[in-house]
Amino acid sequence: MTTYDADGITLEKVRDYVWEIPQEGGMNRPARVLASEDLLDEISDDKTLQQLKNATHLPGVRKYAVCMPDGHQGYGFPVGGVAGIDTENGCISPGAVGYDINCLPGGTEVRLSFGRRTELRNLEGRFEEEQAMVADGDDLVPSDIRLFTQSEEKPVYEVETATGHRIEATGDHPFRTPEGMTELDDLSTGDEVRVQPFEGIDHEEPSEFTVLTKEDFEDENPQLVRVLEDRDVLPLSSTDDEFNHLLKILGFFLGDGSYGGPGQVWFYAEPEDLKAVRSDVREVGFKPSKIYERDRSHEVNGNEFERTEYSFKTTSKAFRRLLVALGAPEGPKVESGYSSPEFLDRLTDWQRALFYSAYFGAEMNEPSAQHDKNLYCPKVSQTRTVGTAEDGFQFYDDMREFLGSLGIETNEIERFETDSNSKHDTVRLRLGVKNDSKNLLRFFSQVGYRYNQKKRRRSVKAIQYLRTKEREIERREEIASEAQTLADGGSEPGDIKAEYDINGRFVERSIWGGRDGRPRPGKAFPGFEEYCEQVEVGDDLAIPDEVVAIDPAGRKEVYDIGVSHEAHNFVANGFVVSNCGVRMMKTNLTYDDVQGREEELVDALFANVPSGLGGGGVHEGTADDVEAILDRGMEWALENGYAVPEDLEHCEDEGVRPDSDPSRVSQKAKDRGKNQIGSLGSGNHFLEVQRVTDVYRDDVAAEFGLSEDQIVVLIHCGSRGLGHQVCTDYLREIEQTHAGLLQQLPDKELAAAPAGSQLAEDYYGAMCAAINFAWVNRQLIMHQVRQVFEKVFDRSHTEMEMDLLYDVAHNIAKKETHEVEDGEERELFVHRKGATRAFPAGRPELPPAYSDVGQPIIIPGSMGAGSYVLRGGEQSLSETFGSTAHGAGRLMSRTQAKQEFWGGDVQDDLREQDHVYVKAQSGATVAEEAPGVYKDVDEVVRVSDALGIGDRVARTFPVCNIKG
Known part of the structure; x- marks a missing residue:
């Protein structure tokens, strides 16, 4: 096969595992996909190829934009995408790094302080004077609004609940569920959301007297x-x-x-x-x-x-x-x-x-x-x-x-x-x-x-009961009308009764007109007191409701607000809505040391490493702590007893980005990070105890300190809400300030700031500060893991040689010098979104510990497939700007995963078949991360190794795993 056709895009085979989309139209450079044919089939199954092609329209792209073997559709720029963009005449794009944007149509009603409501679009120009209502679990409280954004038209979906609450939102807008904030794309019919039935009264400016x-x-x-x-x-x-x-x-x-x-x-x-x-x-x-x-x-x-x-x-x-x-x-x-x-x-x-x-x-x-x-x-x-x-x-x-x-x-x-x-x-x-x-x-x-909280809780139940009752009456009215129509058309009463799951006497009365007024709910419908016993209302007056429909609602201009409250949510149309990297630690323990103690170990880790959505971390930070972490990264962790000097020596950039500028990080982002220092988060973030099962390069493994049957710990998480907020803040400011550039791009989600502009410099400084925060976040988790191991195995972490192998970032843009066309060396913003740096030996950015052997690369796989340790390959600089894959890559959405898998079954199967112990905040989280959700990590790594961009060193397999 020399060409590959995928939904109107033709790729030409350059050589084994290298496919190219030729430059055409507005593309500034070609695009390349690094994959086997099997992986290419999976990569082409969504919008990855079109997003990669769109990325080449960014000004200053050099050589080509690249998609790694684990690539899949992202937001604007594919996950697993890499682009080297000139720092003089190019740009820097938050969309090519990763960001969080959540939007609602302008007509969405937002709950404000003093029992008011207003349409979201009406907050433009006065949002800083207003307070939105935040449901923080403990109370319903007003919070200052710090951010208002308006975006171009985007696809929106209408969500409807069992009691008739409706809201439209983009697929990435989070909704509060029993498992925490969950994006709409990850919700399905039958899922439970939290609603706030109290609506309030339309805002009206008071007459001043x-x-x-x-x-x-x-x-x-x-x-x-x-x-x-x-x-x-x-x-x-x-x-x-x-x-x-x-x-x-x-x-x-x-x-x-x-x-x-x-x-x-x-x-x-x-x-x-x-x-x-x-x-x-x-x-x-x-x-x-x-x-x-x-x-x-x-x-x-x-x-x-x-x-x-x-x-x-x-x-x-x-x-x-x-x-x-x-x-x-x-x-x-x-x-x-x-x-x-x-x-x-x-x-x-x-x-x-x-x-x-x-x-x-x-x-x-x-x-x-x-x-x-x-x-x-x-x-x-x-x-x-x-x-x-x-x-x-x-x-x-x-x-x-x-x-x-x-x-x-x-x-x-x-x-x-x-x-x-x-x-x-x-x-x-x-x-x-x-x-x-x-x-x-x-x-x-x-x-x-x-x-009066008792009466307020009771009234919330009354609202939901009355709405439920009204829906039931409407259902019975519809059945009565249909039954009458069928009878008028000559259908027999017995046949009509068989059509409906309802009392036969009801159908008979509907046919023969023996009812005055609207029908009443059936006998099985609960009374009010019975209903009140069945449902719980939170202290913040939120009540559960079931999603009964999620339907496309076209494309609409969308808006969003950001609140100062740490819960980062607000109440819209009655719904509570919201507004990484990896490291590996070695030990001298063997699998024999852990066998029989897996359950004790996973329970201890789950109890001591904060995980899941929301706040809470290892360190209860102050405003000064956040400033210091953003500025000095791992140096702060060392000074505060959370690290040893060797940890910094084995971290990318030695754990400090000198280009960081905390002053360019918004207060809102800092507030989000303050109570999340040392926490896993949720989704695909995890902590996994693993055993080394295979060694492929004995000499490199020896340099890395790895051997078969050894126990290692892998930590995969990022900068938590702080990093997301940094990207969100700058994306929206860039959209407004550099609208001219945005109009030239095929996808508005690729919004970029021109190199040399103030926004480009500000964003780069803020992003580097967020990287510092992410390193410290993982370091504090590692510190906690050391303490857990000390208690479980009754020896010090130094005795167990619990040393950092390496820590590398996944979503990042860095200034690096690379050889481009005709052998010219240029400074580039190398954007790696869901990709990892993979420098070979001799590259000056490597820490001294690995300057002669090459950079360690850690590629997590699924819970049932294991992970890999690679080293930077000799061809990575010429092929991928010194990059390779960062994981297995998703095959299906979280929504589809929850439909395909049951969390409890996944946990049982992993434990019984693979002796892997998994603990998570919810079964849904386990289902979303089931082994079948991901691409074949073996195939992803095989392609990386064959291309020489990341050489296989060792393979690991899970022993126990905790998830948020």
């Missing part, structure tokens, strides 16, 4: 006025954030607040709810007390009981007078003629909702079942004296008007004569929200309860 001025306190002590002025609540404007906090406090006080001694204001609730009230008190500049606890006796209808009462107080006279000025009654509420604050009708709907939802949190009953599948109408009531009853009626009438403006219907205000108290004749007033399902959905999802 002065609520309180100094004149409203002219009779007060001047010192009290100064206190209010010092806290920026005097004068008080309708557009002040402090005013929004005060609206909530005031609403809650009218329900569960009271006055005490001089200056005292008391609030009563459960401890978790009081924390939220205390937080708002602090936001307006006042100091709350601690939370008090006391047991109190009560008598209701002759029944005595005790309960624990929780409360806190403020002792500021200024704060108390501020509440009074806003409308809080000064005397006992029952006899105080208070009604709605006079300014309330001048506010936006979302501001009024702050006031009323806080009142509902204190006074309204929680969602509960009336008759199994129907809910009671939520009600509020208050007792007033006969003389102040009209004020109370007006208070509730204003409430009715507000709810009505949102389309929420209420019952008529009820009046009940009550037993007179010791001082006054009294009247009981009551207002309820109509309990029609759609009406309750509007109430619970737009207004709901504030300052």
Whole structure:
């Protein structure tokens, strides 16, 4: 075979294992694929060849762009791709290094602080003034928005859940699942996602007016006025954030607040709810007390009981007078003629909702079942004296008007004569929200309860229950309609009943018209209380929902935001969405030393090496730590007791990139890295204890310190969220600043900064700093592994000779000097995306330990196929800019892998058949990384060895493996 055709692209065979896409059209150079015919069949099965061809359009590409034997489709630039691009007249491209971009259409609604929502596109120009809601597992909290991006049209997909939540997103946008953040491409129908059913109210800019001025306190002590002025609540404007906090406090006080001694204001609730009230008190500049606890006796209808009462107080006279000025009654509420604050009708709907939802949190009953599948109408009531009853009626009438403006219907205000108290004749007033399902959905999802987590959790369940119930009713309506149509067409009732998985009596009534109104859910449908027992709502008010459909939704302009909160997610359309390299350590242990202790070892490693999505690392970093790591790399690890000098001597670049510039790394990226120092992450990142099974070059293996049956440890991970954020930050800035260059490229995902531009220099400095971070990340994991081995084998790591063989980066662009056309030497940005450097002996960049033998290369395989140690081949400089493959390369997506494999079965098979012990955060992770998901690593390495770009030295096989 001299040519190979793949979906309109023809490759010409140059020699064995070398295939070339000739230069044509806008290509600046040819493209080459290094592969056997079998591997080429797999490489051509996705968009790898087209992406490789597109990469040659980048200005300054020299010789050719290359795809390694493990190549597969990436984002813009193929994984396993290498390109040497001139540093004078070329460019540097984040897409050719690797980056993370997650996008949503502009119409996606984002939850904001103060119970608001807005379309994503509306945040442009004001995102820095806003806060998005973040679900961090422990709470639902507002977080500053630090980033807003807009991108060209991209393919988007619509996700629909069992309760009817819908959202459109690009395939790489992460969604929160039980296993952590998972990209849409990796989700399937039947998977579980976390949703936030509360929607809030559309954002509207408040009309600006002065609520309180100094004149409203002219009779007060001047010192009290100064206190209010010092806290920026005097004068008080309708557009002040402090005013929004005060609206909530005031609403809650009218329900569960009271006055005490001089200056005292008391609030009563459960401890978790009081924390939220205390937080708002602090936001307006006042100091709350601690939370008090006391047991109190009560008598209701002759029944005595005790309960624990929780409360806190403020002792500021200024704060108390501020509440009074806003409308809080000064005397006992029952006899105080208070009604709605006079300014309330001048506010936006979302501001009024702050006031009323806080009142509902204190006074309204929680969602509960009336008759199994129907809910009671939520009600509020208050007792007033006969003389102040009209004020109370007006208070509730204003409430009715507000709810009505949102389309929420209420019952008529009820009046009940009550037993007179010791001082006054009294009247009981009551207002309820109509309990029609759609009406309750509007109430619970737009207004709901504030300052009451129990009621809020219950309302989340109510929303999901009502949505589920509505879907079931719609399903039964559809069946009824179809059954009627079939009957009208002459079908027999028995045949019609056989068509549907539903009660036969239901079909009969549908045919013969024996039903008034909409059908009810069937008997098997759970009642509300039963449903509540079946589902759990998180402390952040997220609830599980099942994906029922993922469908293409065309191409749309897409947007994204980035929040400062370390959870790096936000709530969009009710969904919680988000916003490497390898090293090997040697030991003098043999396989005999480990056999029989595999389970103990894998459990200890899993317990002591942080893994999975989110935060948590070996070292709890400070801001200064992150700066030092970005600047000095492995030198920081040595200074802080996480490394020994020999570790630096056996690391690429001795573990320090001198071109790093921490000042070019965004604060957001630094914040993401701060709590992830020394952590594996997730996906294909892993830690694996291995045994050496084969040695192919005895002399080189001896130089590397490897021998058959020896135990080694391989660590595969990168710079975690910090590196992703660096690439994301610069990609988006490059898209805007160098849009002219972007228009010349066939794929917008290849966005690049011209060499010599400020952005190119800034990105290079930031990327080098991220490389330093990645080296330290792997070093801290190695330090932890040493400690685990010491405990398990009861000897020091020095006794076990746990020494670093080598650490090499996988996703990187480096300034290197290479020979290009006609023997000319040029400085290039060598982009290696999912490829590894493979320098032969004599190359000056090699550490002295390997200058005479060549660079060690570590190529991980799958859990069931083993890995390889190579050394830089003599032909690598001329063929691949000193590069080779970095792994086996994926054959199928994570979604397909989860459909093909079951994590538990994979673990059992590996243990029973191959004696490999695997432990992971979830079965899904194991399924995604099953041996059958990857190309044949033996074939990948065979091609590398045959081409002389990476010479086989030794093969290893897993003993135990931990994954994130």
